[in-house]
Amino acid sequence: MGERKIRNMEEFASVSGISRPTVSKYFNDPTSVRASTRARIEAAIEQYDYRPNIYAMNQNRQLTKNIGIVVPYLTDPFFGEIARVIEQRCIEAGFSPSLFSSHGEAEQERDILDTLRSLKPAGVLLAPLGRTSDKSVVESFCRDVPTVLFDSNIEGMGEAFVGSDNYSFVSQTVEYLSRTGEPPSFFEMKHPANPNANKRRRAYLDMMERLGLEPHMLQIDGTGWAFEEIGRKGGHDILARKALTTDTILCSNDRLAIGLLSACYEAGYRVGRDAGHDLRIASHDDHPFSRYTCPALTTAAHDYANVSGHAVDTLFHLIESGGRFSTREETLFSARLIMRDSA
The missing domain is CATH 3.40.50.2300 (Response regulator)
Structure with a gap:
């Protein structure tokens, strides 16, 4: 008899040291797992006197x-x-x-x-x-x-x-950029497709207020999910209008940032954190392509x-x-x- 009462399959997987999906697979069909794994599960069943919720499992099998x-x-x-x-x-x-x-x-x-x-x-x-x-x-x-x-x-x-906690994304990027150079403007779509963008805007405004800094929004036209092209067109627009009040731009997401980097290259702006560069650009998501842009994109990464x-x-x-x-x-x-x- 085990020394503690196991309430559900998740707890049983934890105490037995076997992955939750493997345990579920065993209870659906014991022969579907390897013999050595089956022996470990059955030993843990004996040790903890665990029995799954048969009623719930029968419901699931329907x-x-x-x-x-x-x-x-x-x-x-x-x-x-x-x-x-x-x-x-x-x-x-x-x-x-x-x-x-x-x-x-x-x-x-x-x-x-x-x-x-x-x-x-x-x-x-x-x-x-x-x-x-x-x-x-x-x-x-x-x-x-x-x-x-x-x-x-x-x-x-x-x-x-x-x-993902969007506030943790933006608070880290705003704090880092403000500490290492000019505070960032926020580059976003006027009508974003994904509601995470609205949370990131609010987090930017809150964080800038907390740091005693003046926020500056760079809102660009465009709808839908073609973020790279929207970012590129919007980037050309703000650069042509000389709409920047700071040399640092924080993008709502990496795909917009990839488009903005393209616009900067085409317009002759040098992006980077070293001396001699015109702009710094950072973003959010750690998109799988963000490490391969030129220069590689500073970003806050999803887990x-x-x-x-x-x-x-x-x-x-x-x-x-x-x-x-x-x-x-x-x-x-x-x-x-x-x-x-x-x-």
């Missing part, structure tokens, strides 16, 4: 083994990397993931959710478009299908949200592994709980400042 994964733009390497980790975790746990991209279109997002509802998935991991999402459609879907939102939060929808891993674990927990939590869960992971040559 569902398919499908997991839906929905992202706004699969061609964006940011979402591609997160989706890759999520897919692998689902496969390891014995589920069959189906990956969908809404291509930045609300109508496409609605069609995907209708398709997923007909597939009767065990659960769905949804990164919604956000501002342009049909919120009534998303809300209805979340009521019908166990859903965990990630990356982009829509308040009150889904049983849980897992994402890709923890965001994607915790989103999957939360969905597995939700499925085991019969598709509902007693209260909606929110988990935010802090960013990490990465200093490169652009600022």
Whole structure:
């Protein structure tokens, strides 16, 4: 008999030292794991006298083994990397993931959710478009299908949200840039597609006020998800109008920054943190391409592994709980400042 009472499969995985997906796979089909792993699990079952919630498991077995994964733009390497980790975790746990991209279109997002509802998935991991999402459609879907939102939060929808703490992104970049040179202006779209952009704007304004500095907004035209081209066109506009009040620019996201770097090169502006350069540019996300720009982009990085891993674990927990939590869960992971040559 074990020395403590194990309440659920997550705790059992923790005390037994075996990954949560492997434990779930064993309880669905003991022969699906290696013999040595099966022996370890069964020894832990004996030690802790653990028995899974048979009622919840039987409920889950009435569902398919499908997991839906929905992202706004699969061609964006940011979402591609997160989706890759999520897919692998689902496969390891014995589920069959189906990956969908809404291509930045609300109508496409609605069609995907209708398709997923007909597939009767065990659960769905949804990164919604956000501002342009049909919120009534998303809300209805979340009521019908166990859903965990990630990356982009829509308040009150889904049983849980897992994402990044946007304030931690911006507070680190503003503090660093203000300490090492002129304080930054904030470069953003007037009508951003992703609601994270609004949180980053508010964080910039709050942080500048906290530091006793005057904020300066560089708002550019453009809609949709073609951020690099929007950033390039907007960059040419602010440079041509000589709209800069400081030699430091902080971009809302790395894809806008990549476009701005292109505009600076084409307009003959030298970007970097060394003497002799005209501008410093920094941003947020640590997009997979940001280290390869010229110069490499200083940025605040997502915790890709923890965001994607915790989103999957939360969905597995939700499925085991019969598709509902007693209260909606929110988990935010802090960013990490990465200093490169652009600022």
